[in-house]
Amino acid sequence: MNKIGFATxxxxxxxxxxxxxxxxxxxxxxxxxxxxxVFGSAIGSQVDFNLEVSYAQFIVPGLIxxxxxxxxxxxxxxxxxxxxxxxxxxxxxxxPISYTEITLGYTLAATTRALIIGALIYITALxxxxxxxxxxxxxxxxxxxxxxSFSLFGFITGIWADSFEKLSLFPVIIxxxxxxxxxxxxxxxxxxxxxxxxxxxxxxxxxIEGLRWSFFGIAMIxxxxxxxxxxxxxxxxxxxLSYIFRTxxxxxx
Amino acid sequence: xxxxxxxxxxxTMNNIITIQNLTKAYDNGFVALKDINFTITxxxxxxxxxxxxxxxxxxxxxxxxxxxxxxxxxxxxxDDIIKDYRKTRSYIGLVPQEITLDPFLTVTQTxxxxxxFYGRPRDEKLIEEVLTDLSLWDKKDNKIQELSGGMxxxxxxxxxxxxxxxxxxxxxxxxGVDVELRKGMWDMVTKLKNRGTTIILTTHYIxxxxxxxxxxxxxxxxxxxxxxxxxxxxxRLGTKKIILTLTKNCDTLPPELVDFSGLSLSDxxxxxxxxxxxxxxxxxTTLLTAIKGSSITFTDIQTEESSLEDIFVSxxxxxx
Numbered sequence: 173m174n175k176i177g178f179a180t181x182x183x184x185x186x187x188x189x190x191x192x193x194x195x196x197x198x199x200x201x202x203x204x205x206x207x208x209x210v211f212g213s214a215i216g217s218q219v220d221f222n223l224e225v226s227y228a229q230f231i232v233p234g235l236i237x238x239x240x241x242x243x244x245x246x247x248x249x250x251x252x253x254x255x256x257x258x259x260x261x262x263x264x265x266x267x268p269i270s271y272t273e274i275t276l277g278y279t280l281a282a283t284t285r286a287l288i289i290g291a292l293i294y295i296t297a298l299x300x301x302x303x304x305x306x307x308x309x310x311x312x313x314x315x316x317x318x319x320x321s322f323s324l325f326g327f328i329t330g331i332w333a334d335s336f337e338k339l340s341l342f343p344v345i346i347x348x349x350x351x352x353x354x355x356x357x358x359x360x361x362x363x364x365x366x367x368x369x370x371x372x373x374x375x376x377x378x379x380i381e382g383l384r385w386s387f388f389g390i391a392m393i394x395x396x397x398x399x400x401x402x403x404x405x406x407x408x409x410x411x412x413l414s415y416i417f418r419t420x421x422x423x424x425x
Numbered sequence: 426x427x428x429x430x431x432x433x434x435x436x437t438m439n440n441i442i443t444i445q446n447l448t449k450a451y452d453n454g455f456v457a458l459k460d461i462n463f464t465i466t467x468x469x470x471x472x473x474x475x476x477x478x479x480x481x482x483x484x485x486x487x488x489x490x491x492x493x494x495x496x497x498x499x500x501x502x503x504d505d506i507i508k509d510y511r512k513t514r515s516y517i518g519l520v521p522q523e524i525t526l527d528p529f530l531t532v533t534q535t536x537x538x539x540x541x542f543y544g545r546p547r548d549e550k551l552i553e554e555v556l557t558d559l560s561l562w563d564k565k566d567n568k569i570q571e572l573s574g575g576m577x578x579x580x581x582x583x584x585x586x587x588x589x590x591x592x593x594x595x596x597x598x599x600x601g602v603d604v605e606l607r608k609g610m611w612d613m614v615t616k617l618k619n620r621g622t623t624i625i626l627t628t629h630y631i632x633x634x635x636x637x638x639x640x641x642x643x644x645x646x647x648x649x650x651x652x653x654x655x656x657x658x659x660x661r662l663g664t665k666k667i668i669l670t671l672t673k674n675c676d677t678l679p680p681e682l683v684d685f686s687g688l689s690l691s692d693x694x695x696x697x698x699x700x701x702x703x704x705x706x707x708x709x710t711t712l713l714t715a716i717k718g719s720s721i722t723f724t725d726i727q728t729e730e731s732s733l734e735d736i737f738v739s740x741x742x743x744x745x
Binding site: 174175176177179180181184191255258259260262263264265266267268269270420 | 489491515517529539544545
């Protein structure tokens, strides 16, 4: 194994994160903090919320998960797309480094970035309301599994995209609506039965519900089902990457 | 061990790259390489010449692992580029044709990362040595975007040298650089060769190949047209000319000279031109004796020798 090669990709990507902290760290934290202030504190205090936790507390796991999903995906997709766009990708593909090491280097760096942002959002939320975490290790498990899965998905879109427009297609057209409709700001039982059923087709629901359960021990969906479905998504991403590397799709042809 | 076996073993050891039956057809159906077979000898400077789209970059890209071959095999130091890619790639340094650098990194970061990708720990001494050799040491903390085009090209070379390669691929290394920098690069290439590095060079500048190469390969339409020692090639295909400036213009050759093949008059009848292959019996003495016995006299005599460029043009034009 080329450990130094893997570490070089990982630390190069992390250095990219810290080179522009305003864009990579502060901006997503600010945005999410504003959501929290507006929805959690201002509007949330007026919401008659029939759960064991306050509305402000309720939305925190969803906000963290939404941030993990969008940031892990954008970090990994831009991580691989940018060197493809400027042509420096040749230095990776001509080096004695395997596809697995390349993928892990990029995706683990994107996962780390997303987890740092998630932690910052949690810390920021603590300034407004106490947020107990009932199952901290399971919370970390859900956070890591989701961030890693979407890093892989982002990595795939970064290979597939051949323009900046295509690069932003998935986050803007698909991911943002799925996140907003994934139960970040509401509990599924607040929806009419039809919309409740339809929501179950949204994969983001399971991720948010999984994290929410590990925070408060309450969820509409069994956390084991959530973990299982995220794992299936992870496997699909691995399968797609395996196809890309086996065929050289968009990278060696 | 028989003498033949020893010779064969030596030949194999001496071949650092072996390419056999290599073809590449892209997904869009374009066949970039057609049944390529040749070897690169350890320690030589090999110049691969060809026009745009001839297949030079595709060939280099396959050897370096950037493009997948359709069929055929390539071995580097007897290791297969697919099965033993970690080994083969660790032998190679690549200077690409395009200036492709991350504009936001410094020169030192750029070369240090390049070494890291090869699994080599950071080596400050090597970084200083290479950057100094390439006159980049005083720019080590500058961002790439602050450098001139020539400096960026030198950074590309520095990156390629970071894994201390046995084989260096230079894909059009002096395209668009000024004369001074080009000469500087030639000196650097010579220095690397003297250290034992095998150098494979693709270039549009035939002068560059003529100046540096030990062997020349010409590729056209994805096929290798010729591979030969540079000196032998120039002797075999090169021509020389003797040009006599006549005292009086002539319309036709005098009877004493009509039987000389390769002899002709210029269009204006002012010059008598004798062309001959460098490798052949020249017949100059016989010609001069015949001229002395003829009616013509001359005021001046010049000689011209064809360059590698002339040979290249004649070889590639034949196949167009």
